[in-house]
């Protein structure tokens with residue numbers, strides 16, 4: 001059961017054989033936008049967990065790409081792929097997130113669910129629907145920033161050939 005998400009993504013309980021509806025990003029995002037923020041004091045001590053290569057949904061990729069362009073940060077996004085222990089490509093040298101206003105869902109859940117605890121214990125696992133949110137998030141296709149860029153370049157190349 002996923003409160004506020006079932007109507008858009010669920011099928012009929014009576015055994016409807018039609019293909020399941022695609023997950024509804026707008027409904028999902030409306031829940032994400034209401035995540036509590038007051039539990040974080042902004043100390044940035046969690047930056048050590050900002051490692052490896054993020055997997056983004058297409059909506060997240062589009063938001064991040066737009067943000068990077070608007071702020072002249074595209075070279076930041078073009079750094080080589082990161083290993084699991086390398087810093088996230090969006091982590092700044094001062095330990096702040098360069099794309100904080102448009103950071104992906106997994107980053108927004110930090111400190112709010114049991115398996116992503118605040119290293120200082122400043123926040124507490126408080127989301128009753130945390131597991132459901134993760135489950136819903138997992139339904140959206142995701143890829144790394146570089147992979148989405150590659151797909152976009154391929155699509156643009158294909159259109160240019162028409």
Ligand code: SF4
Nearest residue numbers: 050088090091097107
């Ligand atoms: S996008 Fe920002 S918050 Fe998320 S892992 Fe990277 S630096 Fe950290």
